[in-house]
Amino acid sequence: MARRRINGKVLWLGLAAALAALLILANAHLVYVAIGSQPECVPHAKSAGEAGKFRAARAVC
Template sequence: MMAGQKNVAAAVRPGLLGWKGLSLMGALAAGLLLAAANAHLVYVALVSQPDCVPHLKDAGATGVYRAARSSC
């Protein structure tokens, strides 16, 4: 090595913020966001209970929808 040149390889160190690190952090953030959204959907589904709505309770004719099991 010449006296006036610096060791460039020692100065450039691939660390956590290289393209691989950024890709991994982006994938981790996307995975955490997806898991949080799914957990929120499960929480809302378990906590919220719909109110009882009026519906026909007698035997239905063909083509008419009825509640499978009334909760009222």
């Protein structure tokens, strides 16, 4: 059986294309999660000065 050598240029181009595809898919997933998720309301201090609790900068709910 004869063995074929893989051309180095083709190998590097394939690796570069695979890496680019991976980066594009990862960024698309991050955008999807950022747009699709909506955090629930959590209990927080309504007024300043309550010890041990954080106060929201601007409450949405």
